[in-house]
Amino acid sequence: DADVTQTPRNRITKTGKRIMLECSQTKGHDRMYWYRQDPGLGLRLIYYSFDVKDINKGEISDGYSVSRQAQAKFSLSLESAIPNQTALYFCATSDSGQGKRYTFGSGTRLTVV
Amino acid sequence: AQSVTQLGSHVSVSEGALVLLRCNYSSSVPPYLFWYVQYPNQGLQLLLKYTSAATLVKGINGFEAEFKKSETSFHLTKPSAHMSDAAEYFCAVSGTGGYNKLIFGAGTRLAVHP
Numbered sequence: 001d002a003d004v005t006q007t008p009r010n011r012i013t014k015t016g017k018r019i020m021l022e023c024s025q026t027k028g029h030d031r032m033y034w035y036r037q038d039p040g041l042g043l044r045l046i047y048y049s050f051d052v053k054d055i056n057k058g059e060i061s062d063g064y065s066v067s068r069q070a071q072a073k074f075s076l077s078l079e080s081a082i083p084n085q086t087a088l089y090f091c092a093t094s095d096s097g098q099g100k101r102y103t104f105g106s107g108t109r110l111t112v113v
Numbered sequence: 114a115q116s117v118t119q120l121g122s123h124v125s126v127s128e129g130a131l132v133l134l135r136c137n138y139s140s141s142v143p144p145y146l147f148w149y150v151q152y153p154n155q156g157l158q159l160l161l162k163y164t165s166a167a168t169l170v171k172g173i174n175g176f177e178a179e180f181k182k183s184e185t186s187f188h189l190t191k192p193s194a195h196m197s198d199a200a201e202y203f204c205a206v207s208g209t210g211g212y213n214k215l216i217f218g219a220g221t222r223l224a225v226h227p
Binding site: 033035040041042043044045048050058090092094100102104105106107 | 119122145147155156157159162164203205207212214215216217218219220
């Protein structure tokens, strides 16, 4: 089994719909992150969490929310999806020992039509 | 705040030629630096990372990178390109303190021609 699992792998949704992307990990890491990847822009940080009670906005948090349900689970929600949120989304984890080891999920490809 | 600039969104080389992908960083604290590769329709794979040990870092698949503090650079090189190296490459920076996050550059797409 993968260390960081993202579900779904692919999703097509309509404008205005609420959608949740889920991430679970078996690494035992405290820190979890959500990124989105767009062509020519690299990966940009949406939200990050250093522990269950710590949630922080990244550089592009508008239109997104997150929930850290447990150490192992970190969900990303789009309350009302819009077409420019079409992207590849990655969840990642890192250890708390100065953050040298990051583990990425396989990504969720989201299309908003 | 930290940031990364990757010079050249597209790089094209011939098979067997030197690969040089450029990365410059900005950081107010000592950085950790990373190179990741993404093959078509796949996730991210760590190529190598600099974590304040040796300044010349060797990674997988014959890649290496040199940390140059005076130039704030961490360029990725490979002496001889192979067709299988065609992919997108991302440079990333993180601080070395206890609470840091990974910040990525915009990526460089490498094409390898026969």
